[in-house]
Amino acid sequence: MQGQSQQQAYDRGITIFSPDGRLYQVEYAREAVKRGTASVGIRAEDGVVLAADKRARSPLMEPASIEKLHKADDHVGVASAGHVADARQLIDFARRQAQVNRLRYGEAMGIETLTKTITDHIQQYTQIGGARPFGVALIVGGIENGEPRLFETDPSGTPYEWQALSIGSDRSDLRDYLESEYEEGISTDEAVGLALDTLAQTNDEGLTPEGVGVATITVDDEQYAEVPAEDLESILADRDLLATDEEDGDDGESADADEE
Amino acid sequence: MQGQSQQQAYDRGITIFSPDGRLYQVEYAREAVKRGTASVGIRAEDGVVLAADKRARSPLMEPASIEKLHKADDHVGVASAGHVADARQLIDFARRQAQVNRLRYGEAMGIETLTKTITDHIQQYTQIGGARPFGVALIVGGIENGEPRLFETDPSGTPYEWQALSIGSDRSDLRDYLESEYEEGISTDEAVGLALDTLAQTNDEGLTPEGVGVATITVDDEQYAEVPAEDLESILADRDLLATDEEDGDDGESADADEE
């Protein structure tokens, strides 16, 4: 019965304040983020690194179709965690904003401006009735005025800038790891390694080249580029992170998940 | 009483997050998919195969009117599972999108682009109030740039690419079978056989030519084509899958179902 009345409570309603000043729907949307696999972002001296855990739930699923890393514009990448379909909406929104900026002002959109345009869009879904919040967090990374920038958007619509961060499952553990290992001034290549080390923290069996995705945008070329699987394999091998046993499929029903 | 209050809870409400970050309406819509009979999609070396269990609930019902396989465009087919009327809406949407693409750009729409246009449409029904989610999953298969592609859409609006998959009832068992039997590089003809083998896994009495539907789109002609009943009969016979007892009607009330 408790389960019933509990569910009943959440099958209706809109986003309003609780007596202690919290927005439950936003907090529940944050739970949807935690249900997704982890993504990591690291700001290096000469670039930005985005990395994501994208293990497929079945060996028959195409790893490339698991959308965790997205190119938003030439100079901007986005890593997501949480409700996949919601992430797609925000990425599309970001792409349109970046395009409009290029058309209107003839130049690339700033990373901070783009991030805040996204968070303002997210905020609307937490205040105006008739829709639910977005169940996804994003790491927005890119080059602005020759400087690497790294931002986070959360379901409340708050923007934060980070040196390094993780979103999605095990956020707390991965952040502890990043706080202890991250050093200012590291190179993009070192940051790729640190990102993989971080993702490996909660993957006891190690990582596979197909099960992770890594993208970089460097100050040099200001181009979003995904690291090829063969390169990932050698990096993982070098760092002793390569999974020995590749059976990463799962059993049955749990393959029906909305979050990555 | 419990049944009452249970029903009461679901007779109202909109799609919002539960405390653990789930969207109940989307999960219930996924149950509607499981209530439908199975559909299977297999990507072969030289084409794509779609197959569906379409047993009629009465010998007086025209098997051809059981809509599980749909031609979305010359080069794209769709297999569905779940709420039939909802499937029709999505297929119509897909057809219009494909047509518009041809008119606007003078070329066939890519399979991935078409799939993501559908899933973005589905997502809207899970976030904006005033409507329920679509209670149907689709397998979208076709040829893009000379390559076979095979995608899935689910009620949350998430797109995934597969080598082989099943949707609808007994999804878990059929996927296990596909994972163990599917091999990369099989031909379209072999894939037709594998698709029928898969559907037969949960049909102990075997299959009938009228009770299944199979469609192929090959790299050669890029044309959606349904396999004729006579061909199906000989294939079923060859694979020893032909039902010996044809009485596949059912008794009474259960014929009133919304799902296939």
Add this chain to the structure above:
Amino acid sequence: MQGQSQQQAYDRGITIFSPDGRLYQVEYAREAVKRGTASVGIRAEDGVVLAADKRARSPLMEPASIEKLHKADDHVGVASAGHVADARQLIDFARRQAQVNRLRYGEAMGIETLTKTITDHIQQYTQIGGARPFGVALIVGGIENGEPRLFETDPSGTPYEWQALSIGSDRSDLRDYLESEYEEGISTDEAVGLALDTLAQTNDEGLTPEGVGVATITVDDEQYAEVPAEDLESILADRDLLATDEEDGDDGESADADEE
């Protein structure tokens, strides 16, 4: 009290999924169909037959005003069961669609196309908020390209093609009878007889010429035609179905029904 809280539950709400993936409002609408008297449709070799139980609830009521058989276009007839006022809405919708088709394309609308236009209209009322589903099922019969076609629409918006079917009360029993008695290749005249036999299955006192309605559309003239009462009387007499006792009125309150 139980009755109270039960009613309370259904006096509000919209059409959403239950945890097992069902749409209660659609299922309840299907109950409204079952509350209506039976209608039967049979596809013959050379035509289509629609028949309906249309017993008046009072001898003072004009049998002709009990709307169970409707002419949708010259070549299309519709038999209904369930909520009468809802049926009228769908018939009007069908007539407008058929008319528009003639005006726009200069030719009669196909039976299958017309049916699916109706079911897509019905589906909207099960997904978009602010209205309830239609509480009526239809049998749509007619001639398309010289071939008799026979379809069903239900409250979920699913279209099915049948050789022979019944809708409304006692559906299960009447379908059993049709499954055992229907034979492919029967003539329209034989189908008229079979339709009356079917309706008589659950009318122990027999039928009256005013208490039933029968319409045919044959391949020859492609014209919807209702069988005159005098012809019905002789047919009923020939088949020994004629009611001996004509007192078919009812007592009091139960005459206030919304369904036929």
Add this chain to the structure above:
Amino acid sequence: MQGQSQQQAYDRGITIFSPDGRLYQVEYAREAVKRGTASVGIRAEDGVVLAADKRARSPLMEPASIEKLHKADDHVGVASAGHVADARQLIDFARRQAQVNRLRYGEAMGIETLTKTITDHIQQYTQIGGARPFGVALIVGGIENGEPRLFETDPSGTPYEWQALSIGSDRSDLRDYLESEYEEGISTDEAVGLALDTLAQTNDEGLTPEGVGVATITVDDEQYAEVPAEDLESILADRDLLATDEEDGDDGESADADEE
């Protein structure tokens, strides 16, 4: 407490199906009809008769202002029972429809067409949200192509044609009386008498000329005409229906009623 929670249940909600396929709001609207005093309609050989119980609730109230009989067009009359203010809306609607028909087609609107235009209007209020059903039933009578026609509209929006009928309170008893006394082929004058006899069935103290209203539309002049009070008095006297004691006022609060 029970009364409270009972009321609570009906102070909110919209018109949707109950599990047994009924529309409670429509059924409750039908109760509003029963709360109104009776109206009777009789189709004679050469005309139509409408009659209504319109006893005033106070001797100071003008009987003429109790709206139970309405002229919808020259050739159409309407008798109502139930919620007075709702009846006025439907009568206004009918009048506008009849007027538009004359303007557009230059001829009087058919009685059946007019009735069905009204019932389709009523049906909308039972399916689309944001309003309640109409709490009134109408008897629509008139001359069409030289023939008397007599129809009923109920809160569900169902049209029926009758030889003779009653609506409002004591419907069941009055219909029994009509079924036993009505004979086809009676003249309009005889029908006036029968209508008054019927109304008198549940008025033990007899009728007064001011307490009833009678209108006729005959085939001869196709004009709605109300029978003058003096004629009514002599008819009532002839039939021994005249009330001996005229004190038909009521006591206090019950004068505040919405239904007639």
Add this chain to the structure above:
Amino acid sequence: MQGQSQQQAYDRGITIFSPDGRLYQVEYAREAVKRGTASVGIRAEDGVVLAADKRARSPLMEPASIEKLHKADDHVGVASAGHVADARQLIDFARRQAQVNRLRYGEAMGIETLTKTITDHIQQYTQIGGARPFGVALIVGGIENGEPRLFETDPSGTPYEWQALSIGSDRSDLRDYLESEYEEGISTDEAVGLALDTLAQTNDEGLTPEGVGVATITVDDEQYAEVPAEDLESILADRDLLATDEEDGDDGESADADEE
């Protein structure tokens, strides 16, 4: 607790039918009318009289600002009882209607037509969602074609014509008095006296010239005219109705009332 759940029930909801066919919101609005002080209307041979109990709740309140009598047009007056702010809305509506009529047709609006325009407006607020009914009753009196006419509008939107009536508190007692004392053919002057007698029935301490309002519209000049306080004083004195003790203020909180 009962009080709580009781209130809870009425703090939400819309105007729909209860199982016994009543509209609770309309009935509760009628209670708001009863909470207002009494108004009386009397139709005389040569005019119409409107009178109202308008005792101020404080000696500091301007009696003239207690709006119970309103001039709707030169030839039409309105007396109200119930929710004051609602009354103002309806009076404004009436004035605009009367003005438009003069502009459009160049003549004064009929009393009956004006009344029914008001009641049709009131009815809309009882059927269409998104607003509550009007909590006020009106007595509409005036001269039409040289004849005095007197109507009532209630919260359901029902119009009635009266010879004499009262609305507001003690309606039942005042009507009993009017029924026993009113005689057809009385003059306007006599009607003024009768109106004051009626209001005095439930004012044991008598009436004050400031505590009542009386307006007349006579056939002679067809002009709404309020009887001056000095005239009222002498009339009250003549009829021995004059209050001896003028302390008609009240104590504290109860001065905060929405109804008059």
Add this chain to the structure above:
Amino acid sequence: MQGQSQQQAYDRGITIFSPDGRLYQVEYAREAVKRGTASVGIRAEDGVVLAADKRARSPLMEPASIEKLHKADDHVGVASAGHVADARQLIDFARRQAQVNRLRYGEAMGIETLTKTITDHIQQYTQIGGARPFGVALIVGGIENGEPRLFETDPSGTPYEWQALSIGSDRSDLRDYLESEYEEGISTDEAVGLALDTLAQTNDEGLTPEGVGVATITVDDEQYAEVPAEDLESILADRDLLATDEEDGDDGESADADEE
């Protein structure tokens, strides 16, 4: 638990009638008025006086920013009590109305007309759904045709004219005082004194020049003018109302109030 379910009841809902004909939301809005500090209005022979208790909740708060007295137009002032933000909306509305009147008719708006325009605006928020009532009462005072006028608006939208009145906290006590002390024909200067005497009734420690506000509009110049603090100080001293201890700040949380 009671507190919980109590709150629950008022966190939703719209303004509808209770069974005894009351509008709870309007009555609760009236409670918001009582939560505000008192304002007083007095009509003198030669002008109008508005006064308000505007003690700051902290010595650091600027007394001038506590909005209790407002200039609506040159010749009109408004004193408010209750929800401050709501008061601002109504004052803005009043100012726009007064401005429009000057532009359109080239003359100052009448005080009565302005008041009724405001109350009609207020009434809309008590009848139409989608918004809550205004939680504020206003005293509107000014000069019209050379005469001082003084009106009140309350949350129900009822306008009343007064010789002298108070709104806000302790209304009942302050009105008793005014009823016993007010005399017709007093001068504006005497009225200023009476207004301060009245406010002092419930301020045991006396008043401070900053803690009260007084405005006058006299027949002579028809100009809204606030009495300077130095003048107030001497008047308070003269009447022996001056507070000896100025520590009028409060402790902590209670400074977060919406009402004044």
Add this chain to the structure above:
Amino acid sequence: MQGQSQQQAYDRGITIFSPDGRLYQVEYAREAVKRGTASVGIRAEDGVVLAADKRARSPLMEPASIEKLHKADDHVGVASAGHVADARQLIDFARRQAQVNRLRYGEAMGIETLTKTITDHIQQYTQIGGARPFGVALIVGGIENGEPRLFETDPSGTPYEWQALSIGSDRSDLRDYLESEYEEGISTDEAVGLALDTLAQTNDEGLTPEGVGVATITVDDEQYAEVPAEDLESILADRDLLATDEEDGDDGESADADEE
């Protein structure tokens, strides 16, 4: 269970009055403000000072991205406390208003006018349905006509002017401190010191230059300017407020907060 039903109550509903005249949603929004870290505003003789506690929740978070101090226009600054995403909406609104004012009138917008434009915007979200109130308070400070002005906006939409104030957590304690320490006529430099002293009241470990933000707008240049970190460090050291231990990160989950 209590927790459940408690949450249930706040997951739905709109902003309406409680029986004691309070707006719960506004009061809960005020709780959201208290969940944010403190901000302080002080009006000096020659300028305005805004200061904010902006400790990062992780050493990897960029302190500059914690938005507590905002430049609204050259001459106006805003400090916020509460829901960050809501604050951004209001700041954007303020900036657009200030810009429009410059474009339309060619001059800087007054601080009081700007503040009241913001509070009127806030009020709308507390009265009109379909959205929740803003969960943020603002301190708006700037120079108007050569004078420093300092205002507060709260979730109810009430504007207040202050000499010195704090918003956010520990408001009561910080205000006590300000009330005892603030002196009129202090210089901007002294006010910077007092602001830091105030923030340090509830930070036992002292403050860090990155963990606080201070901005000034002086009468001299009327330019919003943030105090550089190096200046802050020396000021903090001078006042003995500098934190000795810099480990101001937090542990895990609590980093997911919407408020600052």
